[in-house]
Amino acid sequence: MTPAARLAAAIAILDQLRDGTPAERALTNWGRASRFAGSGDRAAVRDHVFDVLRCRGSFAALGGGESGRALVLGLARAQGLDLASLFTGEGHAPAPLTEAEAARLAQPVPDAGALADLDWPDWLRPQLQADLGADYGAVSARMRARAPVFLRVNLARGDRAAVQAALAAEGIATRPHPLAETALEVIEGARRIQASEAYREGLVELQDAASQAAIALVPVAAGMRVLDFCAGGGGKALALAACAPAARIEAHDVDPGRMRDIPVRAARAGARISTVAPGRLGREYDLVLVDAPCSGSGTWRRTPEAKWRLTPERLETLCTLQAQILREAAARVAPGGRLLYMTCSLLSVENTAQAAAFARETGWHMDEERRFTPLDGGDGFFAALFHRGD
Numbered sequence: 001m002t003p004a005a006r007l008a009a010a011i012a013i014l015d016q017l018r019d020g021t022p023a024e025r026a027l028t029n030w031g032r033a034s035r036f037a038g039s040g041d042r043a044a045v046r047d048h049v050f051d052v053l054r055c056r057g058s059f060a061a062l063g064g065g066e067s068g069r070a071l072v073l074g075l076a077r078a079q080g081l082d083l084a085s086l087f088t089g090e091g092h093a094p095a096p097l098t099e100a101e102a103a104r105l106a107q108p109v110p111d112a113g114a115l116a117d118l119d120w121p122d123w124l125r126p127q128l129q130a131d132l133g134a135d136y137g138a139v140s141a142r143m144r145a146r147a148p149v150f151l152r153v154n155l156a157r158g159d160r161a162a163v164q165a166a167l168a169a170e171g172i173a174t175r176p177h178p179l180a181e182t183a184l185e186v187i188e189g190a191r192r193i194q195a196s197e198a199y200r201e202g203l204v205e206l207q208d209a210a211s212q213a214a215i216a217l218v219p220v221a222a223g224m225r226v227l228d229f230c231a232g233g234g235g236k237a238l239a240l241a242a243c244a245p246a247a248r249i250e251a252h253d254v255d256p257g258r259m260r261d262i263p264v265r266a267a268r269a270g271a272r273i274s275t276v277a278p279g280r281l282g283r284e285y286d287l288v289l290v291d292a293p294c295s296g297s298g299t300w301r302r303t304p305e306a307k308w309r310l311t312p313e314r315l316e317t318l319c320t321l322q323a324q325i326l327r328e329a330a331a332r333v334a335p336g337g338r339l340l341y342m343t344c345s346l347l348s349v350e351n352t353a354q355a356a357a358f359a360r361e362t363g364w365h366m367d368e369e370r371r372f373t374p375l376d377g378g379d380g381f382f383a384a385l386f387h388r389g390d
């Protein structure tokens with residue numbers, strides 16, 4: 001496919017999203033109907049679609065509307081592409097610019113800060129400005145770009161340098177990242193990771209660097225009884241198991257189906273993690289992890305559709321649920337044990353305010369609290385470690 005045909009495909013896919021079709025489904029549908037498209041074409045079209053979703057507000061302003069065509073015009077303009085050579089109408093290229101489009105595109109481009117402002121939902125912008133303070137502008141700019149890909153080195157299987165060499169031998173170039181001693185940032189070959197031997201043999205897992213740094217805060221040791229209360233696919237439980245292979249780790253989720261991959265992932269990593277059905281939990285864990293359901297605002301570079309779907313009502317529901325889960329999880333901590341609360345959110349209502357309210361209302365003490373933003377290199381993330389007040 002030509003670069004222009006890839007833009008035309010992105011336009012068609014973005015138009016499909018307007019009725020609420022999820023991007024992944026629209027991309028799959030397009031892929032099935034486009035057998036002529038090679039893997040490079042598919043990757044490029046996907047990147048266009050996700051670049052637009054991340055910057056939907058500013059690209060709509062730059063391109064003059066919310067249609068697929070206007071958004072892609074905004075993308076092309078933001079990326080400094082030569083519109084005249086792409087929008088030709090020849091072959092599979094998008095139709096030439098209309099006079100109205102050409103006149104709109106001749107207007108001056110707003111400054112970068114004003115554009116980045118547009119890429120947050122309007123209702124959330126004041127909250128983010130207050131929560132991020134002096135970092136607001138820089139974080140907003142960072143959130144418009146693609147997220148880096150990080151790997152967690154499974155220290156139970158090899159040290160970081162050895163794993164880096166094994167990956168390099170398979171064409172995956174990485175560099176150590178300062179956020180965590182287990183973190184490697186992938187600089188080349190990201191699409192090869194899941195088929196690589198290093199991945200299949202459990203030397204690495206895909207995990208954001210901030211999540212890795214948060215897990216490093218946890219005082220986990222051999223013999224400890226640990227509960228991952230909101231285990232989902234088990235990313236945090238696996239990271240904990242790598243830190244303390246002799247800890248007794250149990251994974252739980254209100255939706256047990258979400259834990260279905262844990263046995264396979266644990267076997268790959270050589271980790272021991274048992275999954276526990278709701279209602280079969282113990283009461284005396286030395287450490288309970290709560291990786292709470294949240295807005296996911298810290299990960300919106302990877303899941304940009306979620307940014308535009310979040311509503312004030314949904315955020316309020318999530319905050320209520322987080323407070324409730326914290327209390328349920330705290331009831332399972334043994335005397336002298338610890339509770340770790342985490343979110344992948346940038347919002348204080350889910351982070352510092354939630355943690356402070358829990359401490360105030362229950363008498364638990366906060367030992368440590370850490371907030372990560374994309375300025376640290378990884379996703380937005382939050383962790384607060386507590387011990388019981390008595």
Ligand SMILES: C[S@@+](CC[C@H](N)C(=O)[O-])C[C@H]1O[C@@H](n2cnc3c(N)ncnc32)[C@H](O)[C@@H]1O
Pocket residue numbers: 229230231232233234235236237252253254255258291292293294325
């Ligand atoms: C942020 S995800 C967990 C991600 C996971 N820890 C990981 O690292 O891959 C939050 C999880 O909390 C679960 N959850 C939601 N409400 C819950 C509840 N009341 N009790 C336990 N788990 C809950 C969801 O099903 C979801 O899997």
